[in-house]
Amino acid sequence: MSNEINTFSAQTLTEITARVIGAMGAPTKSANTVAKSLVLSNLVGHDSHGIIRLVEYSGWVEQGKLIPAAHPQIAFSKETTAEIDGAWGWGQTASFLATEKLIELTKQYGTATIVLKQTNHVGRLGEYADLMASAGLMGIAFCNTGGAVVAPFGGFRRVLGTNPFAWSLPGSGAFNYVLDFSTAIVAAGKIILAGMSGEVLEPGLLLDKDGQPTTNADDLTNGGALLTFGGHKGSGVSVLIDLAAGILSGNMPAAISQSGFGNGTVLIGVDVSRFASVEAFKSVGKEFELIMHNAGEPNSVLMPGEFEYQTQMSRSKNGVAISSGVIKNILEVADRYKVEIPEFR
Amino acid sequence: MSNEINTFSAQTLTEITARVIGAMGAPTKSANTVAKSLVLSNLVGHDSHGIIRLVEYSGWVEQGKLIPAAHPQIAFSKETTAEIDGAWGWGQTASFLATEKLIELTKQYGTATIVLKQTNHVGRLGEYADLMASAGLMGIAFCNTGGAVVAPFGGFRRVLGTNPFAWSLPGSGAFNYVLDFSTAIVAAGKIILAGMSGEVLEPGLLLDKDGQPTTNADDLTNGGALLTFGGHKGSGVSVLIDLAAGILSGNMPAAISQSGFGNGTVLIGVDVSRFASVEAFKSVGKEFELIMHNAGEPNSVLMPGEFEYQTQMSRSKNGVAISSGVIKNILEVADRYKVEIPEFR
Numbered sequence: 168m169s170n171e172i173n174t175f176s177a178q179t180l181t182e183i184t185a186r187v188i189g190a191m192g193a194p195t196k197s198a199n200t201v202a203k204s205l206v207l208s209n210l211v212g213h214d215s216h217g218i219i220r221l222v223e224y225s226g227w228v229e230q231g232k233l234i235p236a237a238h239p240q241i242a243f244s245k246e247t248t249a250e251i252d253g254a255w256g257w258g259q260t261a262s263f264l265a266t267e268k269l270i271e272l273t274k275q276y277g278t279a280t281i282v283l284k285q286t287n288h289v290g291r292l293g294e295y296a297d298l299m300a301s302a303g304l305m306g307i308a309f310c311n312t313g314g315a316v317v318a319p320f321g322g323f324r325r326v327l328g329t330n331p332f333a334w335s336l337p338g339s340g341a342f343n344y345v346l347d348f349s350t351a352i353v354a355a356g357k358i359i360l361a362g363m364s365g366e367v368l369e370p371g372l373l374l375d376k377d378g379q380p381t382t383n384a385d386d387l388t389n390g391g392a393l394l395t396f397g398g399h400k401g402s403g404v405s406v407l408i409d410l411a412a413g414i415l416s417g418n419m420p421a422a423i424s425q426s427g428f429g430n431g432t433v434l435i436g437v438d439v440s441r442f443a444s445v446e447a448f449k450s451v452g453k454e455f456e457l458i459m460h461n462a463g464e465p466n467s468v469l470m471p472g473e474f475e476y477q478t479q480m481s482r483s484k485n486g487v488a489i490s491s492g493v494i495k496n497i498l499e500v501a502d503r504y505k506v507e508i509p510e511f512r
Numbered sequence: 513m514s515n516e517i518n519t520f521s522a523q524t525l526t527e528i529t530a531r532v533i534g535a536m537g538a539p540t541k542s543a544n545t546v547a548k549s550l551v552l553s554n555l556v557g558h559d560s561h562g563i564i565r566l567v568e569y570s571g572w573v574e575q576g577k578l579i580p581a582a583h584p585q586i587a588f589s590k591e592t593t594a595e596i597d598g599a600w601g602w603g604q605t606a607s608f609l610a611t612e613k614l615i616e617l618t619k620q621y622g623t624a625t626i627v628l629k630q631t632n633h634v635g636r637l638g639e640y641a642d643l644m645a646s647a648g649l650m651g652i653a654f655c656n657t658g659g660a661v662v663a664p665f666g667g668f669r670r671v672l673g674t675n676p677f678a679w680s681l682p683g684s685g686a687f688n689y690v691l692d693f694s695t696a697i698v699a700a701g702k703i704i705l706a707g708m709s710g711e712v713l714e715p716g717l718l719l720d721k722d723g724q725p726t727t728n729a730d731d732l733t734n735g736g737a738l739l740t741f742g743g744h745k746g747s748g749v750s751v752l753i754d755l756a757a758g759i760l761s762g763n764m765p766a767a768i769s770q771s772g773f774g775n776g777t778v779l780i781g782v783d784v785s786r787f788a789s790v791e792a793f794k795s796v797g798k799e800f801e802l803i804m805h806n807a808g809e810p811n812s813v814l815m816p817g818e819f820e821y822q823t824q825m826s827r828s829k830n831g832v833a834i835s836s837g838v839i840k841n842i843l844e845v846a847d848r849y850k851v852e853i854p855e856f857r
Contacts, residue, residue: 247592248622248786277593278625280782305756307652307780322808334752344755346748378808397742403691403816406804407679410689411650414796415787422803423796435652435780437625441593442760451759451768458767459751463667463723471748 173494174486175510181206183508184218187497188257190504191228192235197260201290204259208291209487212478215356216291219493224288225500232428233257233287239264247272247279253286258430261286265434266295270302273436283310283432284416293347293475295434296335300343305439306335310432311412315421317351318392320402323378325392328421329355330408335472337439339452342476350405352396358387518839519831520855525551528853529563532842533602535849536573537580542605546635549604553636554832557823560701561636564838568633570845577773578602578632584609592617592624598631603775606631610779611640615647618781628655628777629761638692638820640779641680645688650784651680655777656757660766662696663737665747668723670737673766674700675753680817682784684797687821695750697741703732 175183184202189195209217227233237256241249241264249268253261265281272279283289292308299306312328319326333347353372361368362384375381376390387393395402413420416431439448455470462468494511501508520528529547534540554562572578582601586594586609594613598606610626617624628634637653644651657673664671678692698717706713707729720726721735732738740747758765761776784793800815807813839856846853 245786246622247624248783250787276621276623277591278621278623278780279592280623280786282787305760319804319807319813322804322813324807326803326807334749336752336755344752346745346752348745348748396745400691400693400741400746403693404679406816407681407689407691410681410797410800414792415650415784417788419796420800423799435623435782437780438593439760441590441625442595442627443762447759451764452755454768455755455765458671459664459667462664462669462671468664468667471751 172488172490174488176486177206177210177483179510180209180218180487180489183497183510184221186508187221187501187504187506188224188235190501190506191225193257194236197235197238197257200263201257201259204263204290204294206487207294209489210479210482211291211293211475212482213291213293213475214493215354217487218489218497220288220290221500222496225503227287239286241268242284244268244272247276249279249281251281251283251286253283253429255285255287255429258283258287258289262289262295262432265432266298269306269434269436270299270304273299273304273438274302277441278437279435281434282415283430283434284418286416286430286432289430289432291347292331292333292432293335293345293472296333296347297343297345297472299434299436300335300337300345303337303438303440303445304335304436306333307435308333308432309408309412310430311409311416311418311421312430313418313421313424313426313428316355316387316393317395317405318374318378319406320395320399323374323392326422327351327395327402327405327409329393330405330412332404332408337445337448337452338470338472339449339456342470342472344452344470345472345475348396350395350401350408351393352401353393355387355393358384358393362387517833517835519833521831522551522555522828524855525554525563525832525834528842528855529566531853532566532846532849532851533569533580535846535851536570538602539581542580542583542602545608546602546604549608549635549639551832552639554834555824555827556636556638556820557827558636558638558820559838560699562832563834563842565633565635566845567841570848572632584631586613587629589613589617592621594624594626596626596628596631598628598774600630600632600774603632603634607634607640607777610777611643614651614779614781615644615649618644618649618783619647622786623782624780626779627760628775628779629763631761631775631777634775634777636692637676637678637777638680638690638817641678641692642688642690642817644779644781645680645682645690648682648783648785648790649680649781651678652780653678653777654753654757655775656754656761656763656766657775658763658766658769658771658773661700661732661738662740662750663719663723664751665740665744668719668737671767672696672740672747672750672754674738675750675757677749677753682790682793682797683815683817684794684801687815687817689797689815690817690820693741695740695746695753696738697746698738700732700738703729703738707732
């Protein structure tokens with residue numbers, strides 16, 4: 168295999184990923200579900216949430232944090248509220264169960280809320296928000312994240328996780344309007360990667376351990392802290408996520424959590440058809456999209472979810488590029504589990 | 513009266529404000545409700561949403577946009593969803609009715625959603641979010657706003673309103689955790705004020721009519737556009753608010769609305785006691801507050817809602833400072849309605 172970027176079909180990547188996850192001890196159905204979810208992240212252009220996660224997941228399995236054969240359960244369901252117990256299995260299987268339950272309760276009652284507890288990395292929140300929108304819901308999803316690496320606005324000590332937030336609405340046709348972002352100004356992984364490549368960071372992303380602004384990526388691992396997006400506003404969103412998702416799930420906010428692990432997750436659904444017709448969403452959405460597209464230079468303004476849609480169209484057709492570095496990392500995991508990946512050799 | 517800042521008790525300001533609103537044609541109860549709400553904004557430090565709004569409101573009354581004697585009604589209520597028809601009366605009276613109904617339905621079902629239609633300026637969303645938190649709810653409130661003055665990320669044309677977002681949780685004791693912000697990077701009113709004072713803006717707030725960054729405040733009224741907070745993330749939040757609140761309420765997004773007026777508003781409540789004890793919120797909140805307060809220099813890191821709490825404590829004791837400019841503006845309104853305000857003379 169050359170040192171170049173190699174491209175693979177989503178199907179090939181899903182088969183490879185499911186094989187490795189299965190070898191970690193996951194039942195076939197769980198392995199397929201998690202694999203499909205990871206590859207979808209690659210397909211829509213969020214490689215940070217794609218198959219590279221196999222490395223992290225295998226570490227958790229070996230540390231006993233992720234129980235590969237565990238199945239999520241509905242812990243309770245009462246009227247519009249339900250709790251899913253992830254049983255420290257795969258966060259994705261718990262999240263799909265939660266999303267399915269949320270859609271069911273929202274359709275029944277008009278609004279519903281699901282909390283996920285004892286749940287490992289849920290993957291990309293936008294995937295679940297997209298499913299909610301496809302079912303005719305306005306979907307809200309947020310989770311707190313183990314490990315405080317972000318400083319609140321005005322401070323410099325690590326208090327907050329990267330606490331992502333997703334929000335979706337049914338779209339006008341080709342794609343739903345799906346917003347999905349980390350409340351950290353940039354992903355910790357990107358800073359670490361920049362450090363490895365010796366890159367100088369742009370200003371405004373990172374503080375060093377003394378609270379001084381820095382462009383040296385190594386300061387993050389040296390006791391520094393990421394900033395939040397959007398100044399005091401983004402910081403406030405991160406605080407609310409940490410408290411709401413942390414307390415409601417029992418995971419506790421990152422700075423308080425004993426385990427420093429897992430995603431306490433909250434899903435909220437609203438059945439938009441209680442208030443407006445699906446047709447109104449389609450026609451107003453179409454008109455609004457056009458106004459957005461004309462709000463700047465051609466192709467400079469996108470709707471939430473449009474980048475992911477375009478990327479998925481392109482990568483479904485042309486394949487997903489996987490760097491030799493990622494392949495090398497995944498082959499190392501596969502070797503530990505005695506899985507053959509001839510496609511990567 | 514001198515040209516200095518004058519301070520007044522909240523009670524005096526409420527009486528004055530209710531008198532003016534009553535003279536506009538509002539029934540006594542509505543006038544008192546709106547007056548109390550406006551003065552509360554002054555008390556918590558958000559003077560932009562305080563009694564100065566009498567100027568704007570009187571204009572709307574005279575244009576027939578705000579019907580001072582109208583009463584909000586529950587348009588429909590079905591399971592967890594209800595719609596309040598503001599009947600183009602006072603946005604605050606509609607919002608209090610909506611908040612009351614939201615709390616009732618949320619307590620009954622666990623989660624609920626209320627949409628407000630035909631509603632004038634609702635005032636400060638944080639006030640309603642705070643009431644939800646006091647009732648033991650996680651509260652979410654957002655509204656779209658008439659008049660596109662904000663450019664979406666990547667563009668330069670006016671598409672979005674200032675579309676505010678509020679989010680609340682029960683606090684540990686003295687105050688609830690209430691976040692409430694405009695998705696515009698800064699209030700349009702502040703830019704206009706800066707222009708009047710000949711101030712040069714800090715960079716990154718405004719684009720001129722050709723889409724070029726500018727520090728000249730006059731460019732806003734000259735076809736320019738405000739930016740959103742938080743880059744593409746904040747822009748996405750604003751887009752979702754405009755679509756969700758605009759379509760669900762029938763107000764339509766600012767760029768599409770025929771009337772270009774009113775606040776399409778959505779309130780969502782979750783009864784936190786379905787998932788965690790109120791005691792957990794109190795004890796974890798207390799611990800988290802301490803961690804936040806120690807995350808930087810003394811008094812540099814605040815919880816969401818803490819600035820408002822501190823300001824309210826201070827202004828309740830020391831009075832609310834009202835500038836002579838604001839007094840002059842309100843006296844002009846009062847004169848039009850033949851209301852005497854000896855307190856301001």
